[in-house]
Amino acid sequence: MEHKTSIKIKDSNFQFGLIIAGYIAILLVVNFVSAHYKDVNAARDFQVKAVKDINALYSSGKYDKAIRMLDAYLKKFPDDFKARSLLASAYIVTNQVEPAYQEAKKVYDHKPSPDIAYQLALLADKLGKNSEAIRYLKEAVKSRPDSLPFRTTLADLYMKNKKFNEAIDELNAALKLLPKDSPYRAEILNKIKDAYARIRCCD
Numbered sequence: 581m582e583h584k585t586s587i588k589i590k591d592s593n594f595q596f597g598l599i600i601a602g603y604i605a606i607l608l609v610v611n612f613v614s615a616h617y618k619d620v621n622a623a624r625d626f627q628v629k630a631v632k633d634i635n636a637l638y639s640s641g642k643y644d645k646a647i648r649m650l651d652a653y654l655k656k657f658p659d660d661f662k663a664r665s666l667l668a669s670a671y672i673v674t675n676q677v678e679p680a681y682q683e684a685k686k687v688y689d690h691k692p693s694p695d696i697a698y699q700l701a702l703l704a705d706k707l708g709k710n711s712e713a714i715r716y717l718k719e720a721v722k723s724r725p726d727s728l729p730f731r732t733t734l735a736d737l738y739m740k741n742k743k744f745n746e747a748i749d750e751l752n753a754a755l756k757l758l759p760k761d762s763p764y765r766a767e768i769l770n771k772i773k774d775a776y777a778r779i780r781c782c783d
Contacts, residue, residue: 626656627656627657627660630649630653631653631663633649634646634649634650634653634663634666635666637649638666638669638670643670643673643674644674646666646670647667647670647671647674650663650666650667650670651667654667661686661687661690661691664683664686664687665683665684665687665696667683668680668683668684668687668699671683672699672703677703677706677707678707680703681700681703681704681707684696684699684700684703685700688700692719692723693723694719694720694721694723694724694727694730695720697716697717697719697720697723698716698717698720698729698730698733700712700716701713701714701716701717701720701733701734701737702733704716705737705740710737710740710741713737714734714737714738714741717730717733717734717737718734720734721734721750725753726757728754728757728758728764731750731751731753731754731757732750732751732754732768734750735747735748735750735751735754735771738750739771739774739775739778742778744775744776744778744779745775745779747771747775748772748775748776751768751771751772751775752772754768755768755769755772
């Protein structure tokens with residue numbers, strides 16, 4: 581009888597121990613989740629404040645300070661591509677072409693768009709990266725074939741690189757986008773004549 585009683589006491593102690601262990605485990609999980617959300621909220625608060633400060637600096641024309649803050653910010657939040665776009669813009673405004681090009685490439689690789697491709701083409705042209713400038717502009721034109729600036733800029737790049745036939749094709753395409761009474765038609769027609777003249781000269 582005493583033996584059976586001791587077994588019951590041991591069983592109840594064991595069950596009580598399991599309950600306590602389970603309760604402790606739950607407390608640990610709750611504390612972990614709570615700490616995690618505190619960290620997340622703190623990071624979000626920091627991010628919101630940093631973005632606000634950076635935008636204020638950029639808007640007030642303090643581009644060098646904005647660039648320094650954006651560099652530090654993007655080390656913590658490298659996937660914030662809006663901030664990376666702003667950094668590229670700040671580099672452009674301060675005439676830092678190479679870093680502007682590199683940042684714009686990261687943005688474009690993440691999410692291609694014709695506007696960024698156009699900007700990359702202009703930056704690549706300034707850096708003497710002729711083939712890349714043409715490639716990005718071709719991508720921009722492919723995405724937005726009815727853009728007159730894209731077409732005429734690509735034609736100018738073709739002319740610059742002595743690809744006169746390609747330039748003529750783009751200029752003719754640009755001409756079709758213009759109304760018949762547009763004053764820009766004369767300018768484009770003159771460019772077409774110039775391209776044909778260069779072809780005859782080179783032949």
